[in-house]
Amino acid sequence: xxxxxxxxxxxxxxxxxxxxxxxxxxxxxxxxxxxxxxxxxxxxxxxxxxxxxxxxxxxxxxxxxxxxxxxxxxxxxxxxxxxxxxxxxxxxxxxxxxxxxxxxxxxxxxxxxxxxxxxxxxxxxxxxxxxxxxxxxxxxxxxxxxxxxxxxxxxxxxxxxxxxxxxxxxxxxxxxxxxxxxxxxxxxxxxxxxxxxxxxxxxxxxxxxxxxxxxxxxxxxxxxxxxxxxxxxxxxxxxxxxxxxxxxxxxxxxxxxxxxxxxxxxxxxxxxxxxxxxxxxxxxxxxxxxxxxxxxxxxxxxxxxxxxxxxxxxxxxxxxxxxxxxxxxxxxxxxxxxxxxxxxxxxxxxxxxxxxxxxxxxxxxxxxxxxxxxxxxxxxxxxxxxxxxxxxxxxxxxxxxxxxxx
Numbered sequence: 001x002x003x004x005x006x007x008x009x010x011x012x013x014x015x016x017x018x019x020x021x022x023x024x025x026x027x028x029x030x031x032x033x034x035x036x037x038x039x040x041x042x043x044x045x046x047x048x049x050x051x052x053x054x055x056x057x058x059x060x061x062x063x064x065x066x067x068x069x070x071x072x073x074x075x076x077x078x079x080x081x082x083x084x085x086x087x088x089x090x091x092x093x094x095x096x097x098x099x100x101x102x103x104x105x106x107x108x109x110x111x112x113x114x115x116x117x118x119x120x121x122x123x124x125x126x127x128x129x130x131x132x133x134x135x136x137x138x139x140x141x142x143x144x145x146x147x148x149x150x151x152x153x154x155x156x157x158x159x160x161x162x163x164x165x166x167x168x169x170x171x172x173x174x175x176x177x178x179x180x181x182x183x184x185x186x187x188x189x190x191x192x193x194x195x196x197x198x199x200x201x202x203x204x205x206x207x208x209x210x211x212x213x214x215x216x217x218x219x220x221x222x223x224x225x226x227x228x229x230x231x232x233x234x235x236x237x238x239x240x241x242x243x244x245x246x247x248x249x250x251x252x253x254x255x256x257x258x259x260x261x262x263x264x265x266x267x268x269x270x271x272x273x274x275x276x277x278x279x280x281x282x283x284x285x286x287x288x289x290x291x292x293x294x295x296x297x298x299x300x301x302x303x304x305x306x307x308x309x310x311x312x313x314x315x316x317x318x319x320x321x322x323x324x325x326x327x328x329x330x331x332x333x334x335x336x337x338x339x340x341x342x343x344x345x346x347x348x349x350x351x352x353x354x355x356x357x358x359x360x361x362x363x364x365x366x367x368x369x370x371x372x373x374x375x376x377x378x379x380x381x382x383x384x385x386x387x388x389x390x391x392x393x394x395x396x397x398x399x400x401x402x403x404x405x406x
Contacts, residue, residue, distance in 0.1 A: 004256040004265060007277075012223055012259045012266070012305055013334040014279040019222030019272075020295035021064045022331065024283055032072035034065045036082055040095045043216040044088030044233070046292045049184075050314060052326045053344045053351075054383050056292035057093060062382050063287055078180030081196050085178040085186075088233055089297060100200050101212045105235050106174035124166035131166050132175065132190075140179040140189035143167055210237070210244035214254075218269045220294055221301075223257055225264040228301050262304055282333055286371040288340060288379050289329040296329055296336075308336040308359075324354055330372070337362040344383040351380040353390045 007015075017023035021038060028034040038061060039045055048056035062068040073093070076082045083093050086102050094102070112121050135141050146163030167188050170176040179189035195201070204212065217224055217232035226245055230238045245267060248254040255273050257266040289296055291312045296302050303309050310329060313321040324341030331337070341354040353376070358364065380388050 004258045006258050009260045009262075009305070010334060011277070011279065012257075015222040015268070015273075015276065016305055017222075017295065017331070017334060018276055018279060019218075019220060020293075022287055022289075022295055023285070023334065024279070024281075026064065028065060030067055031069075032075055032080075035061055035068060035072045036076055038064045039076075039083055039093055040097070042220045042294050043098070044092035044094050044294070046089055046294070046297065047085070047091045047093065048292050050326060053342055055184075056290045059290040059382075060293050063289065063293070066378075074180065077178070081194065084194070087172075087235060089294075090234070090292075096196065096199060098212070098216075099195065100202060101204055101209060103174060103201070103203055104209065106172070108235075109169060109172040120165050121169065124162055124169055127162055127166045128170055131163065132170065135176070135188060136190060140187040142182070142185050142187045144185065206237075206240055207244065210240040211248070213237075213241055214244060214248065215269065218254070218267060219272065222272075223259070223266045223268050224301070225266050227264070228298060229267075231298050231301075259305075264304075284333045284367060284371070286368070286375050287331045288375055289331055289336075291326070291328065293329075302336070306336050310336075310339075323357055330358075332362075332368055332371070335362075337368075344385055346384065349384065349386045351376070351383055351385040351388045353388060355391060 014023055021028070021041065028037050045057045045060050050056065053059070054062070058068070058070055058073070061073065073083075077084070077093070082096050084096050084099060085091065086094055087105060088094050088102075109117070112118050131146070143161075143164045146161075146167075167176065167186075171178070171188060174191060176188040177191045177194040179187045179194055181187065213233055213236045214229055217229040221228060221232065224232070226242060229245070230236060230241055245254065249256055249267070253270055255268045255270045257268055259266055291297075291310070296310065299310055308329070313323060313327065314325050318325075323339050326341075326343075328340040328342060329336050329338075330340060336359075338356060338358040340356055343352045343354065344350075345352055356372075376388055380386070
């Protein structure tokens, strides 16, 4: 059995960011091939409906692919059929090659056991076959293509019209897939018309399934504890993961790692780890990170590895917010050093920076200020904004350092 390798917290941070394609040169292809490479490497790109600025999934891809355009994502999904939508870590874009490893989730929607699910399963019992028949005859359809037979307006996702509920159930059961999105609205089609013929649909064994969850997590995270692996993709079997990690360590396929004063044991894919360890060079590169980014979505891990505490506050009542409604993170080199509270005024084409917060321990430098100025200009362009306004910052002296962009 392999003995744990001791590494420093600095090395761990760099390994984690390198695996997330946020540290050093990633050598990604251009255009949509680069976007596909990112999705294949990270394993999922979380989607979100919040649109104060460009939506999270677009931002996550832009962060890693500077030439990113939303049409690349559309082409990969609706034309090339290289990605699909399902529940990865929340609703996500996923590599089509991974399809069979999500088939286990279909079962939970074929025979729902919860009260909420049972009710919706029952009220759509006669409707679902009719919807399948109509899609089979007419092709991909969206919720808007079906009348609201309930006669009332939906009041949130829990109160969808019956046709919408039926579409969702058929989708979760694997009988329908998202063929494309039009203005972010889903178009559903029969699974056999969306899946390419070469896609393996053979259900994985328990061993294959467990190894998929483990390797998917470690490829994206670089180094991770067992608890991190279990949180990486939802609907995973935690007992299977625990047992399989032990077997992979015993066979020397996973490398156990200890990090400075962190009590938990971390793990890395041995072959991957040996090609990039140690990362000695400090890379002072700045990123504006979405709160739904793969690198930061596990807040516990973010605090443990990077000593950075973050809570998304859009779900918090305004009087109780400390930093703002939809606050981004700022990474500089191998650390997270600040926060940005921003909004894109699309009508005025103005990126409004309500506030910039820097960590108390961070020493402001001219190189950082210039890097943030440059990145904000690029981010404004990404949001189709032509001007930037900055209201305030903490420390307040930071506004003067960024006066050129106001």
